Amino acid sequence: MAADAVSTEGPPSEGGEDGDAREAGGARGVAMPREFRDEQLLGATFDHVDLTGSHWDRVDLTGATLTSVDLADADIRNVAFTRTRVRGAYLSDVEIWGEVEGLTVNGVDVGPLVEAELDRRHPERAALHPADAEGFRAAWEVIDRLWAGTVERARRLEAVDPELLHESVEGEWSFIQTLRHLPFATSSWLLRGIQGDPSPWHPLELPWDEMSPTPGVPQDRGARPSLDEALELRRDRFERVRDHLATLTDEALAGRTAPVEGVGWPPAGESFPVQECLATLINEEWWHRQFAERDLAVLEARIDTATDERDAGTRHTQMEES
Numbered sequence: 001m002a003a004d005a006v007s008t009e010g011p012p013s014e015g016g017e018d019g020d021a022r023e024a025g026g027a028r029g030v031a032m033p034r035e036f037r038d039e040q041l042l043g044a045t046f047d048h049v050d051l052t053g054s055h056w057d058r059v060d061l062t063g064a065t066l067t068s069v070d071l072a073d074a075d076i077r078n079v080a081f082t083r084t085r086v087r088g089a090y091l092s093d094v095e096i097w098g099e100v101e102g103l104t105v106n107g108v109d110v111g112p113l114v115e116a117e118l119d120r121r122h123p124e125r126a127a128l129h130p131a132d133a134e135g136f137r138a139a140w141e142v143i144d145r146l147w148a149g150t151v152e153r154a155r156r157l158e159a160v161d162p163e164l165l166h167e168s169v170e171g172e173w174s175f176i177q178t179l180r181h182l183p184f185a186t187s188s189w190l191l192r193g194i195q196g197d198p199s200p201w202h203p204l205e206l207p208w209d210e211m212s213p214t215p216g217v218p219q220d221r222g223a224r225p226s227l228d229e230a231l232e233l234r235r236d237r238f239e240r241v242r243d244h245l246a247t248l249t250d251e252a253l254a255g256r257t258a259p260v261e262g263v264g265w266p267p268a269g270e271s272f273p274v275q276e277c278l279a280t281l282i283n284e285e286w287w288h289r290q291f292a293e294r295d296l297a298v299l300e301a302r303i304d305t306a307t308d309e310r311d312a313g314t315r316h317t318q319m320e321e322s
Helices: 109-120 123-127 133-160 162-164 175-194 225-247 273-320
Strands: none
Touching: 109 123, 109 162, 123 133, 133 225, 133 273, 162 175, 175 225, 175 273, 225 273
16 A cells, blocks of 8 residues: 555454453443543554544644544544644545635645635625724724624524524534624723723623633623623624724734733733734634524524425415315
8 A cells, every 4th residue: 555545444343353352341342431531641552443433622632643544524623733744635525614824735725725715705804904003993894794784694583483593503602602702702802901901701701612711701601691682792892892993093003912910811911912902803703703604594594494394284284175
């Protein structure tokens, strides 16, 4: 087999080599699930191991070597591929959402191609990379206009069933959770990072799922505010950004934040470029709207399908009665 060829041999079966090395207490031929938590397995070797259906959370694979690995139907989230080299790969029906910088596929840097296609599909993106204070003010108005249409889509779903806006699509945040996360970003990067409030968060705000528990930072993923409640919080934070941008000067934009005090996010004692903080808010707003639009379309399609099936059933009943 050539060095870059991909082996078609699947994972070993339970009856294969070392198949009798099973978890104590397991029935013959059936491996009992094992758990590895807070363990150091540096330099470990997994050879001819079946990890089908396993769950990996907060696992560090820096410098690991993966050879003849089958990742079919894998669900990979919040993963960092930095200086990662892949050889002999077979990609089919692969979907990737994330920040792409320096991605080379078969010798071609596809990052600029992706960015160019996104710009073609979404011409408004040209205004979302501002370089001066006036550009930031204009970009925030673009974000506001875009979200207005998305909220209208959500209200139409709410009229059918308010629970749809609390529903996760393929494990992603619900629409309401997205509306709760964006104020968290604003509170963190504007109110805390730029304006210096050490604890600006509202109880309904939602940080990213992997954030470690932090005193004073709300993390109630299960809260279920109404759409109007979530929109009220979002509007408050959105307007605070608009108010800040109204008096922003190019000189202030080129400066750095003063190190903030107290535990939270961003971390205490660190300073950041003001432009970077504000650009983060624009990036968060644009991408989370893209995710919301994608998932709202799935929910809308489900409603349309249910409506079509109901109408077909009604017509069938009417035909039988006639």
